[in-house]
Amino acid sequence: MQWRSVFRGHVRRLRRHPTLVSRIHSDASALPVINIPRSSIYELGSQKPVLRDVSWIVHPSESWAVMSDGAASSHLKPALFGALTGTHRISPPPPASEGGLFPFLGDADAHRYVQMVRFAHRGRASGDGFYDFTARYGAVREEDKRTLRETFFPDIARPLHELAVPSLVKPERDVDELTAKDAEKREKARRKEEMFGLLTEWLQLGRLLDLPMIALSNGQTRRARIAQALLSDPKLLLLDEPLTGLDHKSRGVLVALLQELKKQKSSPHVIMGLRAQDPIPDWTTHVALIKDGGEVLTGRKEDVFPSRFTPATTQAPASSRDTSSTSGYRHRQHGDALVDMKGVTVQYGPRKVLSSVHWTIRANSRWHLIGENGAGKTTLLALVTGEHPQSYTQSSNLRLFDRERSRWATPLLHRQIGRVSPELYNAFPRRSELTVWDAIGTGFDGGFVPKGKRRVGVAHDGTSLAPGSHEEEWRVHRMHEVMRALGPRRWHAHPDQMTDEKFFAASFPALSPGEQSMVLLMRALVGAPPLVLLDEAWAGMDRAMVEAAHEYLRDGGGGLTEEQACVVVSHWEEEVPWGPEHGVQRFRLDGGQGEQIFPTPK
Numbered sequence: 029m030q031w032r033s034v035f036r037g038h039v040r041r042l043r044r045h046p047t048l049v050s051r052i053h054s055d056a057s058a059l060p061v062i063n064i065p066r067s068s069i070y071e072l073g074s075q076k077p078v079l080r081d082v083s084w085i086v087h088p089s090e091s092w093a094v095m096s097d098g099a100a101s102s103h104l105k106p107a108l109f110g111a112l113t114g115t116h117r118i119s120p121p122p123p124a125s126e127g128g129l130f131p132f133l134g135d136a137d138a139h140r141y142v143q144m145v146r147f148a149h150r151g152r153a154s155g156d157g158f159y160d161f162t163a164r165y166g167a168v169r170e171e172d173k174r175t176l177r178e179t180f181f182p183d184i185a186r187p188l189h190e191l192a193v194p195s196l197v198k199p200e201r202d203v204d205e206l207t208a209k210d211a212e213k214r215e216k217a218r219r220k221e222e223m224f225g226l227l228t229e230w231l232q233l234g235r236l237l238d239l240p241m242i243a244l245s246n247g248q249t250r251r252a253r254i255a256q257a258l259l260s261d262p263k264l265l266l267l268d269e270p271l272t273g274l275d276h277k278s279r280g281v282l283v284a285l286l287q288e289l290k291k292q293k294s295s296p297h298v299i300m301g302l303r304a305q306d307p308i309p310d311w312t313t314h315v316a317l318i319k320d321g322g323e324v325l326t327g328r329k330e331d332v333f334p335s336r337f338t339p340a341t342t343q344a345p346a347s348s349r350d351t352s353s354t355s356g357y358r359h360r361q362h363g364d365a366l367v368d369m370k371g372v373t374v375q376y377g378p379r380k381v382l383s384s385v386h387w388t389i390r391a392n393s394r395w396h397l398i399g400e401n402g403a404g405k406t407t408l409l410a411l412v413t414g415e416h417p418q419s420y421t422q423s424s425n426l427r428l429f430d431r432e433r434s435r436w437a438t439p440l441l442h443r444q445i446g447r448v449s450p451e452l453y454n455a456f457p458r459r460s461e462l463t464v465w466d467a468i469g470t471g472f473d474g475g476f477v478p479k480g481k482r483r484v485g486v487a488h489d490g491t492s493l494a495p496g497s498h499e500e501e502w503r504v505h506r507m508h509e510v511m512r513a514l515g516p517r518r519w520h521a522h523p524d525q526m527t528d529e530k531f532f533a534a535s536f537p538a539l540s541p542g543e544q545s546m547v548l549l550m551r552a553l554v555g556a557p558p559l560v561l562l563d564e565a566w567a568g569m570d571r572a573m574v575e576a577a578h579e580y581l582r583d584g585g586g587g588l589t590e591e592q593a594c595v596v597v598s599h600w601e602e603e604v605p606w607g608p609e610h611g612v613q614r615f616r617l618d619g620g621q622g623e624q625i626f627p628t629p630k
C-alpha cells in the first residue's frame with residue numbers, strides 16, 4: 029500500500045528518538061485506565077439510565093474502540109464518552125477504594141488529563157444563527173487571519189526566553205531548586221517541540237502552519253486537531269470518529285501513528301470511537317459495542333464480533349468495489365451539459381489550487397469526485413454553486429445550466445442545486461424552534477430561512493405560492509415522499525414510536541448528528557433539482573441511514589431521475605451509492621489538475 033512507504037521513515041525516526049521514548053510512561057502502573065465495574069449511565073438531572081449495567085474495564089495494554097450497533101444507538105455513543113468526560117453521571121460511581129473511574133491517574137486531575145476530540149463534524153458555527161462559510165474563499169477578513177500555528181500551537185516553536193541567571197541574593201539551596209525547575213521546564217518544552225516536529229511531518233502540516241485557519245480544507249483541519257490533541261499531553265485521549273473526512277493515505281498514516289505510539293507505550297492511552305460501518309484497525313484488541321436499547325457489550329473484538337473477524341475483514345480500509353474494472357460497466361445515456369468547465373483556475377496569490385480544469389457534468393450522470401485532502405474538491409464545487417468569488421473571474425470558462433456563471437444571480441443558481449457539505453452542516457441555523465419540516469422545506473429555495481405559509485418556500489420570483497396551487501401541492505407531496513424514503517421508518521430502532529409526522533415536528537437542533545445529516549440530505553433532494561452535490565454527506569450517519577440514502581440515490585430507488593446529475597465526494601469507496609454497474613464516473617483532482625479516470629465505455 030502506498031502510504032506504508034510514507035510513514036516507514038517516520039516510524040524509524042520515532043523509534044530512534046531517545047527523548048520521545050523516555051517520555052513514555054513506564055508500564056509500572058498496571059492499574060486499569062478505566063474502571064466501571066457495573067454501573068448505569070444517566071444524563072445529568074435524569075433518573076432514567078441511558079446505558080444500563082455497563083461493565084467496562086480498560087487495561088493499559090489493551091486498545092479499545094467504542095462502536096454503536098444500530099441507528100438509535102448512535103445517540104448512545106456520546107453517553108459512554110460523556111461518562112468519561114463528566115457530561116453524564118455514572119451510578120453507582122466506580123469505587124474510590126479501586127481508584128475511582130481512572131485508577132491509572134492516581135491523584136492527577138482527570139479534567140486536565142482526559143481529553144475528548146470529536147471529528148464527525150467540525151462544529152465551527154457559533155450561536156444558533158447562520159454563519160457565512162464562504163468567507164474562506166474570498167479576501168480573508170481581519171478576524172479570520174489567525175494562522176494554524178497561532179490558533180493551535182501558540183506556545184510551540186517560540187524561542188525559549190527564560191534566563192538561567194539566578195538572583196545573586198538567593199540562598200544557594202533555592203538557586204539549585206530554581207535551576208532544577210527551570211531545567212525541567214526547558215526539557216519539557218524541548219520534548220514538546222520535538223514531538224511537534226514529528227507530528228507536523230507525519231501528518232503533513234508543515235506547509236499549512238502559516239495559512240489562515242479558515243483556508244484549511246476539512247481533512248487538513250482534522251489532521252491539525254489530532255496533532256493539537258496529542259501535543260496537549262493528555263494521559264487518556266478519546267478520539268471520536270477520527271477517520272471521518274481523512275483521505276485514504278491520511279487514514280493509513282493516522283492508524284499507523286496511533287499504533288506506533290501504542291507500541292512505544294507512549295502517553296496517551298487512546299480510545300477511538302468508530303461508526304458501525306468503519307473498519308476496525310488491526311491493532312484494536314477490544315471493543316465496547318453499544319446496542320440499541322442501551323446495553324453495552326465489552327470484550328475482545330473477536331468475542332464481540334464473532335462473525336466479523338475473518339481475516340479478510342480485519343484488513344485496512346479497502347474498496348468493496350473494484351471500480352478500475354470495466355466489466356459490468358453500464359453505459360448511461362447522458363443528457364444536456366448542466367455544468368461545463370473549460371479550463372477553470374483558482375489561485376490564491378502565487379498558489380494555484382485548481383489549474384485549468386476541464387469537466388462536463390451532464391444530466392443523468394453519476395460522479396464520484398476524488399482527490400486527497402486539500403486537492404481542491406470543495407473549491408471546485410464552490411465554483412459550481414457560485415459561492416467562490418473567483419467563479420466570476422472564471423465566468424467565460426464556466427457555463428452553468430447553459431449560461432455563463434456571471435449571468436446567474438447566486439440565489440437563483442442555488443435553486444438549481446441541492447447540496448450537502450460539512451461546511452453547510454456546520455453553518456445551518458440551529459434555532460430551537462426550527463422543526464425538521466422547516467429545515468427540509470428550505471430546500472425548495474436553497475436558502476436557510478423557512479418561508480411560505482406551509483413552510484415549503486416561495487415562488488421563483490419571490491412571491492408567495494398560491495394556496496392550493498399545483499406547485500404548493502407538489503412541494504408538500506415531495507416533503508412526504510422524501511420522508512417516506514429517508515425518514516425514521518427506514519432507520520429508527522422503534523419506527524412505531526417515531527412516525528414521520530412526529531419526526532417532521534421534532535426540533536432540528538435536538539436531533540443526533542446522524543439524524544441532522546439525514547434531514548439535510550432530504551433538504552438537498554426535496555426540490556428535485558437538476559444537480560445534486562453530496563460532499564461527505566454521510567458524516568455521523570449509521571449504516572441503516574446510509575443504506576436508505578444509497579437505495580434512494582440508485583436508479584429505481586425513486587430518488588434521482590434521468591434529468592438529474594449527482595456528484596458524490598467521499599474518501600470511502602463504500603460510501604459511493606453507485607458502482608460501474610450503475611454507470612458511475614470518477615473525476616480526480618491531483619496537483620490542481622483534473623482528470624476523468626474512469627474509463628469511458630466505447
Ligand SMILES: Nc1ncnc2c1ncn2[C@@H]1O[C@H](COP(=O)(O)OP(=O)(O)OP(=O)(O)O)[C@@H](O)[C@H]1O
Binds near residue numbers: 164244246247
Ligand atoms: N485563502 C486561501 N489561501 C491559500 N490557500 C487556500 C485558501 N483557501 C483554500 N486554500 C487551499 O486550497 C486547497 C483546497 O482546499 P479544499 O477545501 O478545496 O480541499 P478538499 O479537496 O475539499 O479537501 P478535503 O478532502 O480535506 O475536504 C487547500 O490546500 C487549502 O489550504
